[in-house]
Amino acid sequence: MTGLRTDLYELRMAASYLHRDMTEHATFSLFVRRLPHRRGFLVAAGLAEALAFLESFAFNDAELGYLRDVVGFDQPALTALAGLRFTGDVWAVPEGRVVFADEPLLEVTAPIAEAQLVETGVLNLITFHTTVATKAARCRLAAGGAQLIDFAFRRTHGIEAGAGVARASAIAGFAATSDVEAAMRYGIAPSGTMAHSYVEAFPDERAAFRAFAADFPTNPIFLVDTYDTPAGVRAAVDVVTELGLTGPVGVRLDSGDLGALARQARAILDDAGLRRARIFASGSLDENVIAGLVAQGAPIDGYGVGTKMGVSYDAPSLDSAYKLVAYGDRPVLKLSPGKATLPAAKQVFRDPTGAAGDVVGLRDEPPPGGREPLLVPVMRGGRRLDPADPAEAVRAARGRFDADLTRLPEPARRLADPTPLTATVSPALAALHGRVAARLGGGPTGRP
């Protein structure tokens, strides 16, 4: 019942195709044209959400009534839409794989009206999740081995976006999320203890810590910066001692000079014999702040990363596109300046060492010497080929990212001024592009 979750022009085009019996299969290719500044790679994500969207795509009576009464669709169009489901095939790069510009992340082949109608939803979901997974991956590169926790929920773009951010950051290696519903949905560890308001609701900090540790004696994390951070750490130490807590404990710093305060906190904790107490930091963190703290050797065991990651603050979207590349037996392209496209269903071939850039070729051409094809069939006839449970899908995606990350060359990994790998076009695809462009009168210029 998500049929109206699309742009109006998709519906008009679909109605026109159906009216004209244009029912041949079309192939659309989803790719990112250019990486944003400060991105040396992307982490493919959002596929499971996109496939769920495709499986549920349908119009209910209220939606059809709206199209009739407000948009002015005629009865033949409404009848065609009423029975429409997504019946197509999808090839895609599995979630968690590292990808680059100009590489198809997903290709849809379906009767053209169906393939067109789902554009908005599929493009939305893949773009959003890939944007956030990529930002989260940069935090992971910055953090060294420290633990990362998603704290973004309060400032994601809506409540459902919070769950998306939890999922995308888990794929990139975040260990936990504060978003409890997302934790439940995707099998991610939930994380969180207390806010400043809790401390303020008690007569003093010590009373608050005592109450919290009594109620949650397993691994309490004390938020120590409500009034004065070193005093807060000492209050936490006193409460741990007073209650005789012997399990894991920790403190969280949420403001001020986190590096200096972490060193002070470490000294206070160590002096009190709490050498295993952990120190967490949060508050406007991003990969650059984390890298700075790591570089200065701040004794921080874990980072709660919120808004900057959850909205991918410095690059909150991607220059993604979902473009028609074939209709019927005819490869197509467009020649719009800066937005030209390559024709036909494609494949991405990866050098197994990870050192050389990918080759983008035709889906049916043989892999060039020893290269691995990245796109695999994920949906056939509108049904997922591998409907893994949500938690298992996240775990598998995280495993793929772990593996790809180890092979990613340093220039693409580095946080500042990274150099992404550049995809090249196979001779077979280049030749086809030249023929199609020439037919359209644009000449084989521009790309490739």
Next chain:
Amino acid sequence: MTGLRTDLYELRMAASYLHRDMTEHATFSLFVRRLPHRRGFLVAAGLAEALAFLESFAFNDAELGYLRDVVGFDQPALTALAGLRFTGDVWAVPEGRVVFADEPLLEVTAPIAEAQLVETGVLNLITFHTTVATKAARCRLAAGGAQLIDFAFRRTHGIEAGAGVARASAIAGFAATSDVEAAMRYGIAPSGTMAHSYVEAFPDERAAFRAFAADFPTNPIFLVDTYDTPAGVRAAVDVVTELGLTGPVGVRLDSGDLGALARQARAILDDAGLRRARIFASGSLDENVIAGLVAQGAPIDGYGVGTKMGVSYDAPSLDSAYKLVAYGDRPVLKLSPGKATLPAAKQVFRDPTGAAGDVVGLRDEPPPGGREPLLVPVMRGGRRLDPADPAEAVRAARGRFDADLTRLPEPARRLADPTPLTATVSPALAALHGRVAARLGGGPTGRP
């Protein structure tokens, strides 16, 4: 059934409060600490969504089972949560009002566990909608009188975010949205005609335009940049002439030098006698690009604004906070560096001419000379006081923004280097802050 749509720490704090019979009423205040660069004001938005969230807040059995089995909550906590609903009162600035930093947009008063549990959802929704409405308002300031259409859906942060962007941009004065479900939900005009893929699915551009105009003779907009823009405009002219269309028609430019192409298109259309044909532009637009086109006198009648508005690309979130300001009969605050807060329930008093900055005072103090209080009661005992239908709420909010915009001084309105109005603190609030800070040992320093 949204009880888990919160951060884990809210649940732990709530459980602790309930366990200790800490049931006194708390007041939390939601405000924005600092405006982002290039923002001279904010447009308050998201209140209707936040109130709907509050009304539906509850835990279902699966959620309680998760808290028991995975999070380890005990039976008394689960029993308390099972019966928990939001029963509090809310004061808020109505949607569409212009607001500034350090002004409460919303205040919640409820038993502390309830008020704490809803923090994440309320903060999320108000922050997201206000972020986007503010960005959309800048596009409106740039566009002069030209029509603005929300094209963001394909790159918002998830599908639900698309509806939020459609709603927030409508509040700021956008005339239509491409998101059909959002248009239906909020009574916004839906807009959209064809994509490049439609043109490519036909043997040539002319055939595509002919088919489209035959199927949608009422106000077709021809996308003319798939291959060569001036040729595309001429093809559109030919089809309009050939089919004898006499109603409104238009062309859309989606790439290239939009100003130059718009002038060429205008000349071609005028030469053909189509002086009333409209020209629309789209493609990576934001308020700066639009202002540049307007400044050069580009003959563009409407702008489709997508990603840059929909993710508020240059400032995709706000430094918002939801802070405890009173518990029981005790006003509270925190002293954390850079994150200090002002105590007690508040009111914002506005100069009716709009020229002077707002005064932030105590909720119960009388308005200083002729000033208008901005916060009004919107929920009592967990029920909305004015459950307007969704379309009416958007219309009313847009009216409020229209009115506030006319009173906004030029330094706050301008796109480049704006100067926001600065709120001052009333003597009564300043005195209270001094007393509470002194009690907590921080001294009446910092703010104010």
